[in-house]
Amino acid sequence: MDDATKAAITENIRRLVRARGNIAHVCRRLGVNRQQFNKYLAGQHLPSQYNLNLICQFFGVTYAEIITPGMEIPESRHPSEYLEGYRVFERSALLQDVIRLSDRKRLAAFEGVYCKYHYSSIYRGDVVRAVTVIRPMGDLYAYTNLERFPNKNNPKKHDYVFKYHGFVFMLDGRIFMTDLEKLQKNEITFSIYTPIARNPMRFFFGVTGGVASNLYREPYVSRSVLDFMSPGLPTRAHYRHATVVTPDDPTIPVEALEYLNG
Numbered sequence: 001m002d003d004a005t006k007a008a009i010t011e012n013i014r015r016l017v018r019a020r021g022n023i024a025h026v027c028r029r030l031g032v033n034r035q036q037f038n039k040y041l042a043g044q045h046l047p048s049q050y051n052l053n054l055i056c057q058f059f060g061v062t063y064a065e066i067i068t069p070g071m072e073i074p075e076s077r078h079p080s081e082y083l084e085g086y087r088v089f090e091r092s093a094l095l096q097d098v099i100r101l102s103d104r105k106r107l108a109a110f111e112g113v114y115c116k117y118h119y120s121s122i123y124r125g126d127v128v129r130a131v132t133v134i135r136p137m138g139d140l141y142a143y144t145n146l147e148r149f150p151n152k153n154n155p156k157k158h159d160y161v162f163k164y165h166g167f168v169f170m171l172d173g174r175i176f177m178t179d180l181e182k183l184q185k186n187e188i189t190f191s192i193y194t195p196i197a198r199n200p201m202r203f204f205f206g207v208t209g210g211v212a213s214n215l216y217r218e219p220y221v222s223r224s225v226l227d228f229m230s231p232g233l234p235t236r237a238h239y240r241h242a243t244v245v246t247p248d249d250p251t252i253p254v255e256a257l258e259y260l261n262g
Contacts, residue, residue: 008070013066032051099169112231127257129242133233142165144164145179146164164187176192188210192206204225223260
């Protein structure tokens with residue numbers, strides 16, 4: 001293995017850990033000694049082929065990707081990373097009631113990738129177009145939500161990136177979603193949607209709310225819309241939709257904009 005490949009592996013492992021933000025959690029899930037893993041991050045040692053395969057599996061990347069300089073970090077979280085939180089979650093008696101009452105059979109019809117539209121609390125007057133993915137996980141349904149806020153002077157750069165991970169429940173025809181922002185780890189948001197009974201069922205209309213983590217702690221609630229894009233898991237092309245646009249942007253569906261302004 002040449003020096004360039006070794007350097008790429010070291011740097012890509014660093015970037016993957018930074019994106020997930022918890023070395024102890026990674027070591028615990030991989031069964032790797034923390035001191036040894038720190039040597040991987042420092043470039044003092046390379047993982048064995050066995051440990052490198054474990055790292056690839058954990059982060060949801062391939063061997064070909066992890067040896068490539070400047071590898072693109074996956075936007076979505078690999079299912080293995082949910083397991084520890086899921087085990088804690090499923091031990092709660094109260095949440096077990098929610099799981100039992102949730103209409104999982106009907107939620108199965110809503111698996112897939114969505115654009116999520118709502119007015120921004122950061123770029124006031126603009127519309128956030130996030131990418132939301134609903135997928136099954138054991139007895140539950142989980143989701144991820146990616147928000148990107150481009151720099152006003154250089155749209156190729158992003159001033160803010162937020163990644164939310166949470167769970168979805170369906171009670172009496174309504175979809176309830178709650179999540180934790182996983183980069184700063186200081187924000188929980190809640191959303192409630194009502195699917196529109198049409199065929200195909202494209203739009204969900206509802207509200208999203210949270211409280212800002214800045215000094216003033218402003219509460220924020222906005223009408224929001226989920227716009228179905230495709231079934232299955234997301235691709236990089238899906239994630240390129242995540243941005244902030246002006247209300248007159250022609251890519252916003254008319255139905256979504258009318259609801260947001262209603």
